[in-house]
Amino acid sequence: MTESPPDDGAPSAGRPSSRISSRGPELALAALLLAAAALVIVDSLRVGHRWASDGPQSGYFPFFIGLALAFSAGAVVVDVMRRWKALGEDTFLDATQARSVAAVLVPTALYLGSMHWVGLLAGSAVLIAWFMKRHGGFGWGLTALIAVGVPTLVHLVFERGFLVLMPRGVWVEALLTRLGAG
Amino acid sequence: MEEFNNLMHGFGVALGWQNLGFMVVGLLLGVLIGVLPGLGGANGVAILLPLTFGMNPTSAIIMLSCIYWGALFGGAITSILFNIPGEPWSVATTFDGYPMAQQGRAAAALTTAFTSSFVGALFAVILVTFLAPLLAKFALRFGPAEMFAVQALTFCSFVGMSKEPAMKTLAAMMLGFALAAVGMDTVTGQLRMTFGQPELLKGFDFLIAVIGLFGIGEILLTMEEGLAFRGRSARIRMSVVWQTWRELWTHWRTFLRACLIGCWMGITPGGATPASFMSYGMARRLSKDPSRFGKGAIEGVAAPETAAHAAGTSALLPMLTLGIPGSPTAAVLLGGLMIWGLQPGPMLFVEQKDFVWGLIASMYLGNIVGLIVVLTTVPWWAAILRIPFSVIAPIILVICAIGAYTVNQSMFDVLTMGIFGVLGYLFKKLKYPMAPLVLALVLGDMAETNFRQALLGSQGSLGVFFGSPLSGSLMVLALVMLFWPLLGMLRRRAAAAPTSGPTPEPEPEPVRTSA
Numbered sequence: 001m002t003e004s005p006p007d008d009g010a011p012s013a014g015r016p017s018s019r020i021s022s023r024g025p026e027l028a029l030a031a032l033l034l035a036a037a038a039l040v041i042v043d044s045l046r047v048g049h050r051w052a053s054d055g056p057q058s059g060y061f062p063f064f065i066g067l068a069l070a071f072s073a074g075a076v077v078v079d080v081m082r083r084w085k086a087l088g089e090d091t092f093l094d095a096t097q098a099r100s101v102a103a104v105l106v107p108t109a110l111y112l113g114s115m116h117w118v119g120l121l122a123g124s125a126v127l128i129a130w131f132m133k134r135h136g137g138f139g140w141g142l143t144a145l146i147a148v149g150v151p152t153l154v155h156l157v158f159e160r161g162f163l164v165l166m167p168r169g170v171w172v173e174a175l176l177t178r179l180g181a182g
Numbered sequence: 183m184e185e186f187n188n189l190m191h192g193f194g195v196a197l198g199w200q201n202l203g204f205m206v207v208g209l210l211l212g213v214l215i216g217v218l219p220g221l222g223g224a225n226g227v228a229i230l231l232p233l234t235f236g237m238n239p240t241s242a243i244i245m246l247s248c249i250y251w252g253a254l255f256g257g258a259i260t261s262i263l264f265n266i267p268g269e270p271w272s273v274a275t276t277f278d279g280y281p282m283a284q285q286g287r288a289a290a291a292l293t294t295a296f297t298s299s300f301v302g303a304l305f306a307v308i309l310v311t312f313l314a315p316l317l318a319k320f321a322l323r324f325g326p327a328e329m330f331a332v333q334a335l336t337f338c339s340f341v342g343m344s345k346e347p348a349m350k351t352l353a354a355m356m357l358g359f360a361l362a363a364v365g366m367d368t369v370t371g372q373l374r375m376t377f378g379q380p381e382l383l384k385g386f387d388f389l390i391a392v393i394g395l396f397g398i399g400e401i402l403l404t405m406e407e408g409l410a411f412r413g414r415s416a417r418i419r420m421s422v423v424w425q426t427w428r429e430l431w432t433h434w435r436t437f438l439r440a441c442l443i444g445c446w447m448g449i450t451p452g453g454a455t456p457a458s459f460m461s462y463g464m465a466r467r468l469s470k471d472p473s474r475f476g477k478g479a480i481e482g483v484a485a486p487e488t489a490a491h492a493a494g495t496s497a498l499l500p501m502l503t504l505g506i507p508g509s510p511t512a513a514v515l516l517g518g519l520m521i522w523g524l525q526p527g528p529m530l531f532v533e534q535k536d537f538v539w540g541l542i543a544s545m546y547l548g549n550i551v552g553l554i555v556v557l558t559t560v561p562w563w564a565a566i567l568r569i570p571f572s573v574i575a576p577i578i579l580v581i582c583a584i585g586a587y588t589v590n591q592s593m594f595d596v597l598t599m600g601i602f603g604v605l606g607y608l609f610k611k612l613k614y615p616m617a618p619l620v621l622a623l624v625l626g627d628m629a630e631t632n633f634r635q636a637l638l639g640s641q642g643s644l645g646v647f648f649g650s651p652l653s654g655s656l657m658v659l660a661l662v663m664l665f666w667p668l669l670g671m672l673r674r675r676a677a678a679a680p681t682s683g684p685t686p687e688p689e690p691e692p693v694r695t696s697a
Contacts (some may be wrong), residue, residue, distance in 0.1 A: 005540060007636050014517050018443040018595045022612070025608060025611065025612060026612055029293070029608050029609075029612055029614075033353050034356060036357060037356075037360075039375065040363070040375065042358045042374045043374060043377075044374075047367075047373075047374055051642045053492060054632050055369075055634065055637070055642075056637055056638075056642070057370070058369070058372040058374055059374070060358065060632045060634070061363070061633055061634065062359075062363040062374060062375075062554055065356050065359040065363065065517065066356075066360065068352065068356045069353060069356035069357060069360060071352075072349045072350070072352040072353035072356060075349040076347075076349050076353060079347070080348065092611065093406070093611075094377050097406045100405045101402050101405055101406050101607075102399060103405065104405045104579075105344045105402060105574065105604070106403055108398065108577075108579055108600065108603070109600065111579065111583070112583065112596055112599075113600075115593065115595070115596055116593055120580075120583060120584065124576075124580040124583070125249040127576045127579060127580065128573070128576040128577065129574050130576070130579070131573070131575060131576040132572055132573055132576075134572075134573030135571075135572040138568050138572075138573075146573060147190075150577060150580065151580075154580070154584060154588055156590070158584065159632060162233060164232070164233075164238070164588050164591075165591070166584070166587065167587060167593060167596075
């Protein structure tokens with residue numbers, strides 16, 4: 001979410017490698033919480049946050065929650081400001097770590113994001129194969145075995161065993177019907 | 183005596199072949215979850231929860247709680263053999279467990295860990311057996327105001343006892359409450375914070391949040407450290423077990439202390455992780471020769487493991503009797519109960535005797551079976567850990583996706599889970615605690631309902647929470663807990679003021695102010 005470009009202004013001269021200081025992420029998350037608080041408060045005001053003739057309105061409790069969230073997130077922001085210097089020295093992620101995290105985060109995002117089209121089983125096979133080839137350096141044989149084996153196992157256990165259907169995916173569905181028709 | 187009869191009846195329920203089978207399956211799955219990084223008790227149970235929807239509630243809860251025991255056992259294996267804590271509560275176990283393994287005493291360390299876990303759990307289960315019915319009977323007299331006061335105390339203790347900054351704890355908790363409020367308001371039928379999205383009508387399912395926060399978040403965190411598994415293999419011979427047991431017997435004081443710390447931290451929502459650290463610290467401070475600690479002292483393994491298990495088990499006491507879980511995993515179990523239509527709380531002991539006592543009996547059996555299972559299957563788990571992370575990581579991701587999807591068969595949930603994963607990662611990195619978020623998400627609706635009912639009774643006067651002596655004292659205690667960090671800060675200021683002289687400025691981390 002806060003995939004900010006690495007190094008959002010850490011001008012410390014002595015530090016050789018690029019890194020992300022804790023300032024940006026701290027502020028970003030606090031801002032996110034403040035935004036959430038604003039949403040909660042606005043919506044509570046919409047549904048009513050007062051005492052009606054028949055008891056508390058729907059927004060009564062959430063309104064206080066929103067206020068408390070805004071207060072605590074605001075306090076975090078103030079705290080970040082007070083420790084601005086120290087936090088700039090703090091490393092949130094260095095370049096190597098950022099790369100390893102991205103190596104998981106990006107495929108995961110693609111995997112989850114594409115599930116609507118590709119489905120769970122096919123997507124899982126691709127995800128496992130990608131990790132094993134790219135990061136594990138496995139041969140094609142073993143990669144194929146695990147990449148196909150795990151979704152097959154899932155299919156047998158969940159779809160056959162527990163009768164819980166996995167999402168097929170729009171494309172896979174289309175492909176299957178074409179194969180069935182052809 | 184009535185408890186004893188009930189318990190015997192419970193054993194009858196739990197000892198059925200089918201339930202014993204579920205117990206073993208649950209334990210094996212649990213150890214697997216505990217051993218694998220990125221899967222923990224809370225999200226392991228969350229992922230497997232949908233699978234149990236078809237079972238009867240007693241079998242389901244037996245299997246799920248056995249997953250929990252298994253995860254508690256499993257965390258120790260990785261800590262000792264690989265110096266990688268599989269679970270946060272086994273971090274303290276690495277301090278002396280890994281040195282022991284390096285000295286070639288891996289089998290003794292593992293035996294110690296498993297035995298200690300067993301002792302801690304057994305102590306806590308006995309406590310649950312005799313305390314739970316009393317507490318439940320007492321809690322039957324609670325009205326909405328008292329219930330809200332208990333919940334307020336739970337949440338405020340998080341602020342007071344959390345290691346994380348108080349304001350971040352509060353923020354995480356409030357986010358949980360806010361997410362719990364999304365969807366239809368059950369009292370008025372009004373839609374809250376759905377913004378016209380039909381997917382949000384049902385609100386946020388805490389299972390989705392748990393799987394994302396703990397599962398995906400944990401993988402991202404693990405990845406950052408660049409894991410390399412380089413550990414020792416181990417097989418446990420019976421002679422070593424006997425020898426270790428004989429040695430452990432001499433440390434009964436350590437065990438007793440650890441049990442007490444663990445139970446206290448489990449019942450109050452301190453949780454297993456702080457319990458294990460506190461117990462380790464105590465054992466070291468009270469030891470005749472503290473210098474042995476960190477170099478492979480057997481008490482250094484026994485103390486944290488006993489406390490962690492005692493805490494993990496006793497966390498079920500407030501969950502069963504008051505409907506307030508003492509740990510995130512207990513929160514997930516509680517969510518499971520609600521899905522099966524069982525309302526956790528004092529009425530459970532009146533209306534669902536079979537279920538409650540079956541569960542309590544299964545805690546005894548589960549831990550005995552668990553001890554045997556882990557002692558005999560250690561080499562196997564050690565072998566699993568040699569599978570490279572490049573294989574395990576994508577498989578865990580797939581399991582998380584399946585878990586999120588099966589809850590409601592909804593694609594939207596899968597994406598939400600991913601977002602919670604990123605949030606979980608950021609939370610961990612920036613030291614926001616996740617337990618209060620999960621707990622607030624689970625208990626949010628219940629707390630709100632109690633709050634409103636209490637206010638309805640009093641025509642909107644907040645004085646109702648201080649009206650009865652019980653809820654009043656609970657509320658006062660809650661407020662003390664809430665402002666505890668502030669008190670600590672003031673005390674430090676006051677102490678610092680007169681001696682503001684030559685001492686080199688102590689406060690390394692400036693204390694947060696709060697307006």
